[in-house]
Amino acid sequence: MSNHALTPLVGRTLAYTDGACRGNPGKGGFGAVVILPTGEQIDICGGEAHTTNNRMELMGAIAALENSPKALPIQIWSDSSYVIKGISEWLAGWKKKHWKNVKNVELWQRLDKLCEQRQIDWQWVKGHAGHDGNEYADKLANQGIDQLPKSFNKVIKNPPNPTTDLDVKSNFSDKNPDFDDKKKDLPMNPMSTDNNPVLNHSALTRDFSDASFDDAQDMEFADSEIMGDIFLQALDGEPAPITIQTSTTQTSKAQISHTQNDDVSTQSSLGEQAAHLPTSANPHFAVFTNPQGQFVPQDDSLIAQRPVFNGITSQPNPTFIPLLPIAKHKGTANRQLILDTETTGFEAQNGDRIIEVGIVEMINRRFTGEKLHVYINPKIEMGEEVIRVHGIHNVFLNDMPVFEQVGEAIYDFLQGAELIAHNAGFDMSFLQAEFARLGLPDINQTVTVTDSLAIAKRMFAGQRNTLDALVKRLNVGKQDRTFHGALLDAEILAEVYLAMTGGQVALAIDDDVGGGVGGATEHQRFSTTIKRFLASSDAEQAHLEWLNALKDNNPQLAENWASV
Template sequence: MSNSQTQPVVLYVDGACRGNPGLGGWGVYMQYPDGQEQELCGGEPNTTNNRMELTAAIEGIKACAAGQPLVIWTDSNYVKQGITEWIIGWKKKNWRKADGKAVINADLWQQLDQTCQNRTIEWHWIKGHAGHAGNERADMLANRGADQVKNGTGNHQVYQNPVSAHSTSTTPETDPAAPEPDWLSHDPLGLDMVYEQEPDDLYTADEEWVDDVEPKTAVEQHNKEQQLEQANPQNGIQRTPATLKLSGRRQLILDTETTGFSFADGDRVIEVGVIEMINRKLTGSSFHVYINPLRPVGDSVTVHGITDEFLQDKLRFEQIAHELSDYLHGAEIIAHNATFDMNFLEGEFLKAGLPSLKSRVDVTDTLALAKRKHPGQKNSLDALVRRYEIKQRDRTFHGALLDAEILADVYLTMTGGQVTLDIGDDQNSAGGLTQHRQFAGRFSLPVIAASQQEAQHHVQWLDQFGEKNGTPALWRTVFE
């Protein structure tokens, strides 16, 4: 086999839809090992965004030689999660979901599954519309495919365009999926775990991404804003003092709401909710604040329900930074997908001129704990609430303090209601990410042997047991 056949072809695949359902297109941008490039696109007059995302992947794979390794980048978690995880269960259930209903887009999932057979494929997720040249080019092609259908060139046209080998490579300089040990540098945009952060109303009962997500109605939005105003009437920090006076290391269950996925891209924290726990008991102490991000919240409003109008008179982060920093200092932070929250807070504190948060706290990531405890399963906070049968709360919108309260219940249930004793299993990472505490080596357990008299009494008891039951005790040989 030639070297060009052993090196992977890199594909960027994308779908677009104008109406959802409506006019749609798909696009594929391909980079070959020898430097050649190729463009594919097509479309349909009445389709959905998810169908176009799936079609792009199918057409891209079909265009490559059977023995050629492939690396596929998609901005659709629906495609990436579906082909790498959910499809296993769907096939076992004869393309049915857990509720017995047929899998949406089963025809395309079956085509994709068949197209992937006997191939070596690496699937990666990439954030869409974030300036990645390969993804932007695939998006352009998807819209070109939709335009071709709109202009009457056919219902399912495939346009192929070989491009000069001298074009600039668009492979990302850094693989977003590559793990690193430090929680500040590991997956800094939260790309590896961001899917766990998506609102649960984007899923069906079997973790399937729904094509349409209806925006919240004006009435729902108004009700949410009234709730927010009542919760924070003075537009400042809400501090609740502890009702239980306990001694011991403070554990702080924390959650944030933000304007987007990346502090590095300009997104900001808009809400912080923290509740205190000592010796696995909630003390009643809490910290809660809404923050003016000095930028629009954008589409994130559909997740948390916090509008620009509501935040416009709130404090800026630098105005609450010192009080929040003092509250967090020296504690163990417990957060779900801690990488996401801690990177945002680290960026905000540094921007406000405060010392690094990393050096002042330990961090426990409940998502990492859940993935270790339930490998291969969906471990979002909502999924864990259902799995552990935690008391249901209204989560029409995700709120930081509410999610922190829910996470406290999940954490206590997931860790068995008692201190975890994973002897010899220290999971401390170099960056402070802590999953368990190591107790081995801190003390030695004494071994107390039975006295001769105690051993004789036990043998007598075994004799009586045998007489009463008509058969000797199976374990009496230990004492004979």
């Protein structure tokens, strides 16, 4: 039984798969972890004594689909470009060409059949990069190798096509009638495994007449005299079974993911998580975290110790430390927080994560000088199209804290404030999803939210109302905006919001705002009384003379004035 808690998705199944090979070809294993919306977790692993990494990656995906309910949509994460590209780009072409010259054709056909009439969201994740689900699947794959029998006594040339019975240790199909029974679609084979103790081929119905190879290394195992013969190592004793383990886990604040924890059976509460939160290569982090590995709200003296950030987000960068100030103005009337987030994608409900949060504080529409700024390791890989938008690279985020380390400090900083964001529903959905993973209460119950995009649409109906368009239209916030960083966008949005709502004349938002509320660097406001200028008696006399001359030259005008 596994008690490693992985966070489920709402309304759909989540799965992580992986393959491993010790030598390619060599002993191989596959692993898949399936997480149901209820929190029930199913661990699957198996192996082959002589195989390739690509075959094991395929078997991981197959195992996930065979051990998940057909009726539910499923999101599958794999670190294999071979699997992801094959299923999303190459498969249609292979089928048009009737699978001609396709390597591992029987596995691809099996996977294709499993995909029929199923709603599947395939996702690629960088392997061995600290992603919880991927690391867990990798451990299962290696477990599949480790459970193989140790002794090999002969090589069999042109073996029969064995089908191995499965040792299924789960009653999952009993509880889920839509479950795709693991044995249901297997072709019958007249050759009994009782008489052929060949290794447990997790491919189950491997067609060796295919004689295809995963890579150049496979060619070393082809018979030099008779091409197409494939050599397999046979085992003494019974075949190693595929093992399936289930556990019921409830995701809550007391169960967090462990990015770099080598013990896959460990779970901890927030009060015991010091040993399990990720450690960063950044030596400065320890100064700003508590014994549990969480970043603490920073007072002025701690903030002063932060190294100056050089703004480079395209490579590992130790000059950034999260800026998480103590919410010294929490509870103050008219406290406004202008915020922006950057994310890995567009759908929080589909597993996209926050990678940057930027916040600027105002009270009574005046800047206090308080800012919050964090970068966050999302534990998933971003695609190039997303990176081109915000310029924040995966390699930079790898050394940043995970949300578990900064989430409570962010949540505390927001309390009781009016949050102002452009297309606020987007930012709030991501924040709420992140806070929910920590078991924190609904953030919408403790703040009020103002959407600056809604204000812009009322003011400039029918026009483009992106932040860039508003900057040009209102002639504010004209800073270098090569990338849409969250803190930069929050600062610019503050200028846009004040301009749209009758705000300030001069902002100088990039200046050092010292002194806090009421300080010397506060900005000019429209509330200042303007001095009245009165005309002199000479000016009034000259004006009357001009009007009389005008009436003399325009009789009709004189009549109109007389009737007023």
